[in-house]
Each structure stands twice: as structure tokens, then as C-alpha cells.
Amino acid sequence: DQQVKQNSPSLSVQEGRISILNCDYTNSMFDYFLWYKKYPAEGPTFLISISSIKDKNEDGRFTVFLNKSAKHLSLHIVPSQPGDSAVYFCAASVGETSGSRLTFGEGTQLTVNP
Amino acid sequence: NAGVMQNPRHLVRRRGQEARLRCSPVKGHSHVYWYRQLPEEGLKFMVYLQKENIIDESGMPKERFSAEFPKEGPSILRIQQVVRGDSAAYFCASSPAGRRNTIYFGEGSWLTVV
Numbered sequence: 001d002q003q004v005k006q007n008s009p010s011l012s013v014q015e016g017r018i019s020i021l022n023c024d025y026t027n028s029m030f031d032y033f034l035w036y037k038k039y040p041a042e043g044p045t046f047l048i049s050i051s052s053i054k055d056k057n058e059d060g061r062f063t064v065f066l067n068k069s070a071k072h073l074s075l076h077i078v079p080s081q082p083g084d085s086a087v088y089f090c091a092a093s094v095g096e097t098s099g100s101r102l103t104f105g106e107g108t109q110l111t112v113n114p
Numbered sequence: 115n116a117g118v119m120q121n122p123r124h125l126v127r128r129r130g131q132e133a134r135l136r137c138s139p140v141k142g143h144s145h146v147y148w149y150r151q152l153p154e155e156g157l158k159f160m161v162y163l164q165k166e167n168i169i170d171e172s173g174m175p176k177e178r179f180s181a182e183f184p185k186e187g188p189s190i191l192r193i194q195q196v197v198r199g200d201s202a203a204y205f206c207a208s209s210p211a212g213r214r215n216t217i218y219f220g221e222g223s224w225l226t227v228v
Contacts, residue, residue: 004156034216043118043205043219044157089156101147101170102217104156 003027004092006105013112019077021108023090026071030092034102035064035075038087047088048075051096080112117141118220119188120206126226133193133200135223139208146189147207147217148181157205163189164211196227 004025013019021035031052036044050057050064050073057064063076077084087107093100119138127133139146144164149157159173163183174181178196183189193200203224207217 006156036219041222041224043120043207043221046216046218049216091157101159101162101173102149102157103159104149106154106156 002106003030004090004103004105006088006090006108008108009106010109010111013080013110015082015112015114016079019075019080019084019110019112021075021077021088021090021110023073023075023105024071025073025092027092027094027103028071029094030103032093032096032100033064033066033073034091034093035062036089036091036104037084038089038107044089077110080110082112082114085110085112118206118208118218120204120220120223122223123221124224124226126228127196128228129197130195133196133225133227135191135193135204135206135225137189137191137206137208137220139189139206140210140218142210143208143218144211145209145217146183147209148189148191149205149207149219151203151205151222153202160191193225196225198227201225201227 034049035047038044048062066073089107090105091102117140146163148160151157161181162170178194180192203222205222207219209217
């Protein structure tokens with residue numbers, strides 16, 4: 001039962017353009033969402049998060065959008081840089097406080113071409 | 115990765131042997147989590163511990179796997195009588211108490227069972 005799904009295993013984008021990574025979830029109890037970035041042979045690194053009381057959160061080049069009615073969130077990276085090439089994981093939890101288990105999607109491999 | 119230290123980074127075990135993975139959380143973090151990533155999959159929650167207590171082990175396989183976070187020393191994930199299907203990357207993460215559910219991952223321990 002995959003409660004968080006990232007339907008695109010890979011995405012290729014030109015440097016300077018926008019990267020849009022998508023994530024869908026099925027559990028309506030999820031109320032906190034995060035994006036992590038992962039390089040090969042390293043642990044995931046936290047990027048940005050959003051609470052269900054918001055529909056947008058922005059941090060520099062990264063913006064996360066949440067559409068609760070569609071149970072969909074997306075991560076926008078603009079402008080994309082070659083160093084952004086990595087696997088991006090979407091994650092969700094019930095509750096925002098420490099200890100709430102995170103449910104991850106399968107990941108999307110982003111490649112930014114120079 | 116905010117200082118979560120895992121060792122060993124790579125471990126090779128023969129079928130039937132025991133694997134022991136260690137994790138030292140970020141200084142001051144009292145919550146520790148273990149996640150597993152099987153090849154071509156996302157991260158799956160295994161267990162959430164606080165000092166001397168297992169809070170949520172709903173993601174742990176029922177047999178052969180155990181975890182602890184003693185009062186002193188690192189958290190240990192122990193896999194007894196390993197099988198080939200245990201080959202995976204095991205990630206430890208930590209977070210401070212009472213904060214937003216943003217956990218910080220270590221670089222992972224890669225277990226290969228031959």
C-alpha cells in the first residue's frame with residue numbers, strides 16, 4: 001500500500017529552466033509534507049517542508065505547493081542548476097511534532113543538463 | 115546531514131551471520147529513527163526510539179531484527195541470521211524533542227549479504 005507516490009522515476013531539465021517534481025498521496029490524515037534530496041551513497045538531506053494549513057512555502061530557489069483537495073504536492077526549483085541533479089524524495093507524516101513517522105515516495109531522479 | 119554518524123558505512127555478511135549497525139545522533143537530539151532503503155525503492159520506516167525506550171517499531175520485521183538506544187552510547191540496529199533480502203541501505207536519523215518533524219539523516223550503512 002504505497003501511500004505516497006512519485007509517478008515519475010526520472011526528470012531531465014536544462015540548466016536555468018524550472019524543474020517541477022510531483023508527488024501524490026492517498027492518506028487524508030497526512031498533514032505535514034517534506035522534500036528530501038539524496039546524492040548517491042549519501043543520506044537524504046532535508047530541503048523544504050509545508051504544513052497542511054498552507055498551500056505554498058518558498059525558500060530561495062525552492063518552492064513547495066500543496067493542493068489538499070487533489071492530495072498533490074509539487075516541488076519547483078528555479079532556476080535549475082547542475083548541482084541539483086540528485087534523487088528527490090517526497091515524504092509525509094500525520095502530525096508535525098518530532099516522532100511522527102515519515103512515509104516516503106519512491107523518489108524522482110532529477111538530471112539538470114548544462 | 116547535521117552530524118548523525120553511522121558506522122560501519124559498508125558491511126558484508128554471509129547468510130546466517132549477524133549484522134550490527136551503529137548510530138550516534140546529533141548532539142542534543144533525543145529521538146532516533148531507523149529507515150531502510152531496498153534497491154530501487156524509497157525509504158521505509160523501521161523503528162523510532164528515545165533513550166532506553168522503543169516508541170514505535172511498527173515497521174520492523176517481526177523476526178531477526180531488533181533495535182535499542184541505551185542511556186549511554188549509540189543506537190544499535192541488530193539483524194540476526196541475515197538473509198540476502200536484508201541487503202539494503204540502512205539510514206539512521208535523529209531529531210530534537212518537541213520540534214517540527216524534520217529529521218536529519220546520517221549517511222547510511224550499506225549491508226550486503228553474500
